[in-house]
Amino acid sequence: MKITTLSMLVCGAIFTVSCTTAKNYKINSKSGTNTQGTADFVQKGKNVKMDLNVYKLTPGIHAVHIHEKGDCSATDGSSAGGHWNPSKNDHGKWGSEHFHMGDIGNLVADKNGTARLIFDTDKWCIGCKDESKNIIGKTIIIHAGQDDFHTQPTGNAGGRVGCVEIK
Ligand SMILES: [Cu+2]
Ligand SMILES: [Zn+2]
Known part of the structure; x- marks a missing residue:
């Protein structure tokens, strides 16, 4: 409860930190699976926080990336294109020597197929003009x-x- 109150204050005028939200996007299941869940994004100042909640995965480790095209229409998800890579780097682990801007990493689904991933970065923005970050x-x-x-x-x-x- 304390954390909720604090985050509301930080988003408000009191600390004059600008706050942008992009909330409650639904996950589309692909490739014949039943994947479900939501993705939420909040930007406070220069920091973007992603909260990804996924259900009905196979238990175990699953990669998560940002891909370059905003199109989920293909049944196999191929319409989303390749990894988002505005800086033309090699693929890799986030924060290592080289990585794509979309290389979030892996999440772990429990035995019920449920997973949550919270990811924080100042390398992204929500709707800003800098296309290397947006x-x-x-x-x-x-x-x-x-x-x-x-x-x-x-x-x-x-x-x-x-x-x-x-x-
Ligand atoms: Cu990917
Ligand atoms: Zn990549």
Whole structure:
């Protein structure tokens, strides 16, 4: 409860920190799966926080990336294109020597297929003019398998089981 109150204050005028929200996007199931859930984004000042809640995954590790096209229409999610990579880097682990701007990493689904991933960064923005940072118009893709942080340019993460258009 304390945390909720605090975050409301930080978003408000009292601390004059600007706050942008992009909330409650639904995850579209892909590749014949039943993947469900939501993705929420909040920007406070220069920091963007993603809260991803996923259900009905296979238990275990699943890669999560931002992909470059805001289009989930294909049944296999291929319409979302490749990893969002405005700086033309190699694929890798977030925060390492080289990585794509969309290389969020992996999430772990429990035995019920439920997973939550909270991710914080000052490298993104919500709807700003800097296209090397703006996540609007992209997609979140959840994969069938694990990102090995090594294989180019995909991390060998397998098929696409969930897709979120960030509009
Ligand atoms: Cu991906
Ligand atoms: Zn990548």
